[in-house]
Amino acid sequence: MKVIGLTAAALFAAYALPATAQESDGGFSGVYVGAAGGYDVQPNDGGRSRVLFDRNLDGQYGDVVRTGSGADAFGPGFCGGQASNQLSPANGGRCTNDKDDWAYYGRVGFDAQRGRIVVGVVGEFGTTNITDGVSAFSSTPASYVFNRGIDWEAGVRARAGYTPNDTTLFYGTFGPGYARIDRAFGSTNMTNTFEGSGKRNQFGFQGGGGVEQRLGRHFSIGLEYIYHQYRDDDYVVRAAGPAGTPFTNANNGGSASGTDFIRSDDKFRWHSLRATAAFRF
DSSP states (O other), X not given: OHHHHHHHHHHXXXXXXXXXXXXXXXXXXXXXXXXXXXXXXOXXXXXXXXXXXXXXXXXXXXXXXXXXXXXXXXXXXXXXXXXXXXXXXXXXXXXXXXXXXXXXXXXXXXXXXXXXXXXXXXXXXXXXXXXXXXXXXXXXXXXXXXXXXXXXXXXXXXXXXXXXXXXXXXXXEXXXXXXXXXXXXXXXXXXXXXXXXXXXXXXXXXXXXXXXXXXXXXXXXXXXXXEEEEEOOOOOEEEEOSTTSTTTOGGGTSOTTOEEEEESOOEEEEEEEEEEEEEEO
């Protein structure tokens, strides 16, 4: 967070400079290239995230996987993170929180200033190192973990804002995003087999706002908040073979072909607080 803190201090110092020292010469109109970097944080899943099951493979999730005696095989429960062993937190195990981390983007944009109003468009491409997990625990005991992250993300957003002095810009921004989501599954269950495809490109949206401060004719720095959201509801994992396990017990309301797993949280979303820098032509 030091980069963001230093940028905030620089913004305050630049805003305090006289307008003549900042070379006010036409405002924010023109093309620019730059970079954005900062820290990404995910909403707290708490107890809302679960793994859902389709035992008879009818495409409807919410079935209960039962043991041979009819008990709920996933009675130990779920957690909105990554299991570190086979036991649920309620039974002495541990579940780590989702990973918040740094993000880095390059960008190019164009602004047009008319009076005190600035409108424009910005495109950017980069990556974030966050990971989002959810885990289920069976009474075997065993753990079953879904993870997802972002390989890369691109976005094109409109910008609109107000400048009181041709050197400071307060703006909002919104537009579509496109990301490669990397999904993975793992389990400590060594009896059944698990099948499912991983990566997928997905459309979503981005929105937020920020403040930008010009430093002379060509350079500007800023602080920006962006919210990201992508639908992620098609990663299905099938637990199959051997016959007679809770996942393949056709005599107990299931399918002999296996049981499908899916995450209950079908949106991948996070918040970005970042510092920006740009060179204006």
